[in-house]
Amino acid sequence: MGAGARPHGSHATWREVRRHLNEHRHELARAADRLYPDLPRVGSTHLLTRETWTPTRPVDLHRIALRWDDRPPAPAVTGREAEAGSTLPPGLPSYSQAMEALDKPRLFEDRTCYRLLDVDWPELGFARGRYFDGVDVGEAAAHEFAAARLLAEADLPLRRLVADPTDLRPRVALPAISMLTLRRDSCTGAMTFVLHWRDPARVAHGGGLYQVMPVGVFQPAEEAADFDLWKCVVREYAEEFLGRPEVYGDAFDYGAWPLYQELTEAREDGRLRRWCSGWVWAPSPSPPRGDRDRGGDLRHGLRRRHRVERGGTRHRREGHPVRRRLSKPVRPPRADAGGRRGRPRTRLEAPPYPRLAAVNRVSTQPGPVADGADRLP
Template sequence: MLAQVAAGLYPRAVLEGTGLIAGPGWIPEQPVDLAAVTLVEDPAVSVPLLDGSEREAARMLPDQTLMRTFPRYTRAIRDLAPPRLFEDRFAWRLAGVDWSRPRLTFADTTYFSCVDVFEPLAHELAYVALDADGNPAGDPTLRDLPYRRLVGDPFDCARRPVMPAVSTLTIRRDGDRAEFLLHRRDPRAVAAAGGMLQVIPSGIFQPSSLMPAARAADFDLWRNVQREFSEELLGMAEADGHGQPVDYGSGPFAVLDEARAGGRLSVRCMGVALDALTLVGEVLTVMVVDADVFDQLAWDFVDRNDEGSVIAERFPFTEQGVRSLLDSGSVAPAGAGCLSLAWRWREHLLP
């Protein structure tokens, strides 16, 4: 609900009914094969102007003692209510979107650097938009939101660190039938979208290991999708940055690569958007898998993972199935964006 309220602050950029906003040219004219998307890491990108230590952000920080507040939001979360998965790791920062090439540009950041900005943004809006009982208290304007006003243009990636996640709608195709999976995120385990439904797999765009070889191999959207697929659906240990680089030539990675090379699996990017509440980036993708490949992997699907539970029910990829979920308000903005765009482009995705 709050994401929808936040989206109303940017009426020209709203992806209707999703809680997402998209900048000019951030959504392509049609889905783009992931293999056609060039990723560029630009070391010349400047350090963001905002880092969450600003006076306007400090208004949203809880008290650390009677005399002072916490210096950063991540420090408050760590000391007061840390979720199970809460660790500062290197991540890639979105720096530019250009679908005419197509090309996405990235720079360096860390998870905590982004949390220190997006948490005050979200809490500031919640403070203004909700009453003491958590009920809607009216629609705020930017005049009511000093930190969001300081951020300014949400699509100016030089103002703040924009951490992108790669969210993937997984569709099982069986002839003229199609169905998809959803994931319920556990609020005790995750820092964002707790309790909501989300497409699966989904995860922050970051390398699997601190080792240089991993950073080079993992700067690839498909590898991010594969890794999250293996962790969230197959229960493989999370690549938390401390171990060896992932061996993409074995196990489910090899199965997925072979299926993709053989035309039994396709993965496309449907654009880039921002969660309007947090202004976190979302790379929206869809993976269509032939039934035989999907079922081969599904034998080992888990019921739960480190971030929540995998919904056993498969949802029909039909107008009624998609619309009922979007209207329910229970789907996280990124998932809603994937569903909405996939249905819009269903003839491209399921020819």
């Protein structure tokens, strides 16, 4: 094991670096961006992408085809290489095990996830993966960079092993879907959307930053056969806007679920519209959009519980809100919620999680949405 890959000298030092990472993710992400001067960016943002990840025009979420691969290539980088040693405390062989032992978030389970293999619009290729596959490389690489800044260490052996963060082949990339939920008042033209703060004590990735909602890793519910982007989106709305527990059961029936039925009907009759405009990679939204007063009532609490889960923050924008920049440290996708030509865009999380962008239009009855313009706590 080289000098640049030696493990932390103590558990206390590892915790100190982990705390620094969670407290300074925004600044660290901007600094890490400078490591990739030759990779394409999305517009004027720091989001990394590839030309093939961006379709010529937004794609209806329902038209995206998902392809399954039962025999995917094994990842070349797993986070258990000698180069990852600098990210690990003594006696713990992987970053997920280090988090489990020394800094376990409230939500931290090694669930089945869908691993993104390739992007060929409108088709996406997937295989089976595990949540800790992403943690062991992605969070470890972030920890390595934070340690280099905090402890004045120059070498980044794990990040150098990954090389191009937009290359999906070397390691497991676990896609996540971020939905920027827009509500438009057709009488005043005011547009509102919701942000929530990611509590480092509750989440494994992106702690300490603001984020659109809902958002969630693309994964099945309880190993059920629901390899479907729309089902994942509806589950995230239920969990984050309504506080529904993340327990469904293998025999869960989407067709008999009132919220799923109503949102699907709204999608089919045009009251709810959603598009995807591409994949990106962040060194870390996609919006449903809707008229507040078109008469359709999503009766399951989307309007009543607008302040939302996990310390959620409501945020209001007037006029053309998505084209304006937030002044607070949000995760990179949120810093440019409007995307190029005013379109929301998805981003891939910094080595490890991809983001899928969609734009939805939702109809709800009039009611208080968010208070205060340009304010975040």
